[in-house]
Amino acid sequence: MIIGILKEPKEESRVAMLPEAVKTLLSWGAEVQVEQAAGNTAFATDPSYQEVGASIKSREELLSQADILIGIQPLSPLEIAKTKSGAVLMGQMNALYDSQLRDYLIAEKKTAFSMELVPRTTRAQSMDVLSSMATVTGYKAVLMAADLLPRFFPMFMTAAGSITPSRVLILGAGVAGLQAIATARRLGASVFAFDVRQAAKEEVLSLGAKFVDVEGATEDKDAGGYAVEQSEEFLQRQKDTIHEHALKADVIITTAQIPGRKAPLLVEERTVRAMKPGAVVIDLAASSGGNCALSQPDQTVEVNGVRIVGVGNLAASMPQDASKMYGKNYLNFLKLIIKDGNLHLNFEDDIVTGTCVCHEGKAISPRIIQIQNT
Structure with missing residues (x-):
């Protein structure tokens, strides 16, 4: 399984995972690809990712090869269309407000997780990017x-x-x-x-x-x-x-x-x-x-x-520690959907369900379904 770490748009200085978080992913048996210069604005160089075992790729390579694509800001529909069939997209997609992106993801039968939807529960605290x-x-x-x-x-x-x-x-x-x-x-x-x-x-x-x-x-x-x-x-x-x-x-x-x-x-x-x-x-x-x-x-x-x-986006003004916290939130969430180095989506888990915008052409999160029904 290939996990891709995306470079953010120029106005976003954070990165979804620093090398220390990538090292943990690799220990789970996953292959990790990092987009070229993804961590530069958070003071994490390409060599620092390579030192822990990740490979550096172009954006086009990441979009076409990764099984899980991890970022902060959402991809555009044009780039989503370039992702491989069955790829899982993860980021802060503003899913409660951005109906255009939400409807596109559902129509294209993509699997997407929007991290701002992580439930505000005790069990989910360690995954809550909004709190971090x-x-x-x-x-x-x-x-x-x-x-x-x-x-x-x-x-x-x-x-x-x-x-x-x-x-x-x-x-x-x-x-x-x-x-x-x-x-x-x-x-x-x-x-x-x-x-x-x-x-x-x-x-x-x-x-x-x-x-x-x-x-x-x-x-x-x-x-x-x-x-x-x-x-x-x-x-x-x-x-x-x-x-x-x-x-x-x-x-x-x-x-x-x-x-x-x-x-x-x-x-x-x-x-x-x-x-x-x-x-x-x-x-x-x-x-x-x-x-x-x-x-x-x-x-x-x-x-x-x-x-x-x-x-x-004031969090982007402190990219190093903000990225560190964000990556830790991601790792804690990914533990729920990665088992033995492979993707395992358990929709009986309330955190997985609550955070999932859509899967196989259907809205999954109760909050997204509620919006659709209003």
Whole structure:
């Protein structure tokens, strides 16, 4: 069985697997082919892959020969058409949103796994690329904010007087939010955090932040740890509370997203316009609609001296460790579908089923089937 590691598009600096992960694949009895220069932007050279036993191939060779093709960004339909019959395609295919690619994969009877569909369960944690990459984005978002902020994060006692700590407001206490809290606290900021899930309160407090409470939130134990849609009454209370805290904040980092839906609006235009000049908003949900009313994907907007940064693929700004984490997630998932060096798809396994977009012309993931039926 041949496993191919693809080179990502030029805007993506990560690679799906570093040489250390490839070495593990080889120990399973698989042959591994790596596209030429695939790891260069993640500081993994072709010779480093060859040293562990992989072979370097052109893209055309990989597409035509590999039994399993592994990447991060999805292939185009044109390239999918060049893959061998029965090949398994793996990556982050944005399968819940990209109906054109999803329908093409089904029509062409391809077998495809979309890693953002990995279930949010305890057993699947080690395979969850969204959580791994959220760790990177939460960390980098704080460093980005600290770089843009015209003042210090920590409190300083100096000969020129005392410098008070910056006040940071984190909206959403999932993986990215918690990492942002931890990083901001390490830098010495005074941190406040909001989340509609009361279960997040204990984690927020344990990291040394203060929890911003808004009563009356709707919670769903079956939402896999994500927030769910809220009533209009609660949303207005939420916006008013965030508005009050935003007026005192030097930095706001927003991380709230709902799978399959537009990101909830948390920071209104009136709030941005009332914030302190020099304040910074980092919107990690900009690519899915934005938590801030004025954010634009991959752009920095300035309003009344407040800078709003719409973050896109922030994980790619730390390609070495991000690739290491991504590769480990892949290895843990591949253990489920590779047995004795051969492909073995067990669709009775809830993780395999939940992550599989389609197989033999049929949608497999319950979330994909649900979208088809709506």
